[in-house]
Amino acid sequence: MLLFFAILPIIWLIVALSGLKMAAWKACPVALLLSLLASVMYFGMPIDYMASAVLEGTALACWPILLIITATIYTYHLSVYTGGMEIIKAMLTSVSSDYRVLILLIAFGFGGFLEGMAGFGTAVAIPASMLAGMGINPVSAVAVCLVANFVPSAYGSIGIPLVTLSGIMGTDSAQLATYVALQISFLGVFCPFLMVGIAGGGLQAIKDMVPVCIAAGLSYVMAQLVVSYYMGPELAGVAGALATMSAIIGAVKYFPPKDTSYVLQRELVPQVSQIQAFMAWLPFILIFILLLLTSKLVPTIYDSISQIRTSVLIYKGEGGAPYTFHWVATPGMVIFFATFVSGFIKRTPLGDMLVVLRKTMVSLRPTFITIISIIATAKVMGYSGMTTTIADHTVAATGLMYPAIAAFIGSVGGFITGSATSTCILLGKLQMDAALAIGAPLNTQIWIAAANATGACAGKLIAPQSIAIGVAAIGVSGKGSESQLLGMTMKVYLPFIMLLGLMVYFGTSML
Structure with missing residues (x-):
C-alpha cells in the first residue's frame, strides 16, 4: 500500500x-x-516538516533553476530584438539550406554547447526557439532538442551533476565521468539519426544524411569520452559539442545531402560582415568566457565569488542541510550580466532591455x-x-x-x-x-x-x-x-x- x-x-x-x-x-x-x-x-511526515520541504523545493526552483531559465531565454529574446539572432541564423543556414543539417548543427551542436556551459534547460529553450524561428515545426523543434539533450545533460553546467555525485560517493570524478561517457556512447551515436527521423517524418529523411549523422554522433561521444578520461567531467560536454559542430560542417562539405525536399524556403539573406557576425555572437561569446572564468576551472575567481553567499537551514527535519544561495557564482547571474553587457556594447537602450525582460518573465x-x-x-x-x-x-x-x-x-x-x-x-x-x-x-x-x-x-x-x-x-x-x-x-x-x-x-x- x-x-x-x-x-x-x-x-x-x-x-x-x-x-x-x-x-x-x-x-x-x-x-x-x-x-x-x-x-x-x-x-x-509532520506538517511543519512538509511545509519546510516545499519551501526548500521552491527555493531550489527559483535559485538557480528559474533564474538560469529566465536569463537564457531573455538572452535569446534580446538577441531577437536587436537583430542578432537573424544574423546567427543566416550564418548557420549558410552551412546548408537543408533543415536536417541545421537541426543537427543547432540542436545537437550548439545545444550541447549551451548544456555544457549553463545547463538547466538552456539546451532546449534556445535551440528550439531558433529552429522554430527558421520555420521548422515548433513541436518537432522541441522534440529534437529533447533527444539531442540526452548526450550532454549528464555533464550539465561545467560537470556539476557528476562532480556532485562523485562528492556524494567520495570517488574520483574522472572515473565516474568516463563510465558515464561509455554508457552514453552507444545510444549517443544514434541520437542524430533519431533527430533527423523525427524532424523529417520518417526513415526516408535519414537516407542521404547517414555520413553527417555518423560524423555528428561519433565525434560527440568520442570527444566526451577522451576528455572525461584525461580531464574529468568539467569540459567534457563542451568539448563534445565543439567537436560535433566541426564534424557536421566538415561532413556537409564532403558529403552534402542531395534531397531538395528538405531545403528551407527563405528569402535571400544578405552577406554578413565579420563585425556583424561578432556582434551577433557577442552575448554567447561573453557567456562562454564568463562562465569559464567563474567556474571551478579558475579557482582564484571561483573561490572569491563563492564567498558571496547565504546559507539557510530551510528543511527542519532529519537529513536537512543548510541551503546555500550563491548570489554571484551561479550561471544565471553570469548569463544576465553577459547579456546586459553585450546589450550596452551594442548600444541598446536600457529601457528597451528592461521591456524585453518584462515580456520574457510574463511569457514564462x-x-x-x-x-x-x-x-x-x-x-x-x-x-x-x-x-x-x-x-x-x-x-x-x-x-x-x-x-x-x-x-x-x-x-x-x-x-x-x-x-x-x-x-x-x-x-x-x-x-x-x-x-x-x-x-x-x-x-x-x-x-x-x-x-x-x-x-x-x-x-x-x-x-x-x-x-x-x-x-x-x-x-x-x-x-x-x-x-x-x-x-x-x-x-x-x-x-x-x-x-x-x-x-x-x-x-x-x-x-
Whole structure:
C-alpha cells in the first residue's frame, strides 16, 4: 500500500500529461498536492516538516533553476530584438539550406554547447526557439532538442551533476565521468539519426544524411569520452559539442545531402560582415568566457565569488542541510550580466532591455508554476521517504539483478526533477547503498552510480519540467503541446531505458 501512495504523484503526472492531455502547469500542482497528502497521511511526515520541504523545493526552483531559465531565454529574446539572432541564423543556414543539417548543427551542436556551459534547460529553450524561428515545426523543434539533450545533460553546467555525485560517493570524478561517457556512447551515436527521423517524418529523411549523422554522433561521444578520461567531467560536454559542430560542417562539405525536399524556403539573406557576425555572437561569446572564468576551472575567481553567499537551514527535519544561495557564482547571474553587457556594447537602450525582460518573465509564468511545483514535489517525496520506498521495493524485487534497473531508477529521478544534478542529489546515495547491498566492488559501485546519471538523461526526455521549458520557448504553453511532446519522447525513452539497463547489467561483468 505504501508503494502505491509513494508512486501516486508519478502515476498522476503520466496519466494527466499523456492520457488527459493536461497542460503541465495545471498537472504539476496536483502532483504536489498528492505528494503532500501522501507524505502526511501515509508516511507520517509532520506538517511543519512538509511545509519546510516545499519551501526548500521552491527555493531550489527559483535559485538557480528559474533564474538560469529566465536569463537564457531573455538572452535569446534580446538577441531577437536587436537583430542578432537573424544574423546567427543566416550564418548557420549558410552551412546548408537543408533543415536536417541545421537541426543537427543547432540542436545537437550548439545545444550541447549551451548544456555544457549553463545547463538547466538552456539546451532546449534556445535551440528550439531558433529552429522554430527558421520555420521548422515548433513541436518537432522541441522534440529534437529533447533527444539531442540526452548526450550532454549528464555533464550539465561545467560537470556539476557528476562532480556532485562523485562528492556524494567520495570517488574520483574522472572515473565516474568516463563510465558515464561509455554508457552514453552507444545510444549517443544514434541520437542524430533519431533527430533527423523525427524532424523529417520518417526513415526516408535519414537516407542521404547517414555520413553527417555518423560524423555528428561519433565525434560527440568520442570527444566526451577522451576528455572525461584525461580531464574529468568539467569540459567534457563542451568539448563534445565543439567537436560535433566541426564534424557536421566538415561532413556537409564532403558529403552534402542531395534531397531538395528538405531545403528551407527563405528569402535571400544578405552577406554578413565579420563585425556583424561578432556582434551577433557577442552575448554567447561573453557567456562562454564568463562562465569559464567563474567556474571551478579558475579557482582564484571561483573561490572569491563563492564567498558571496547565504546559507539557510530551510528543511527542519532529519537529513536537512543548510541551503546555500550563491548570489554571484551561479550561471544565471553570469548569463544576465553577459547579456546586459553585450546589450550596452551594442548600444541598446536600457529601457528597451528592461521591456524585453518584462515580456520574457510574463511569457514564462506557466513555466514558473510547473517547475516550482515539480521541484517541491521532489523534495517532499525525498524527505518523506516516498522516493526511498520506491527504490527499496525495487531492490527487494530484483536482488542481484539490480544493475539492470539502476538506470531506470535514475530515469525516475530525471522524470520527477527534470535535472541530472537534482537526480544525483536525490538518488545518488540510494544507488550507492543498493550497490553495497548486493556486494558490488568499488568499480561496479561507480558503474551503477554512472547509470543513475545516464538514466536521468533518459528521464529528462519525458520530464514535465523539460517539456515545459521547451513549449515556453516556442510560445505554446497550455495549448496541448505538452501531451503531444510526451507521446513523441516516450517512444524514444522506452527503448533507450531498456537498452541502458542491458548495457549497465552486462557491463558489470566486464569491469
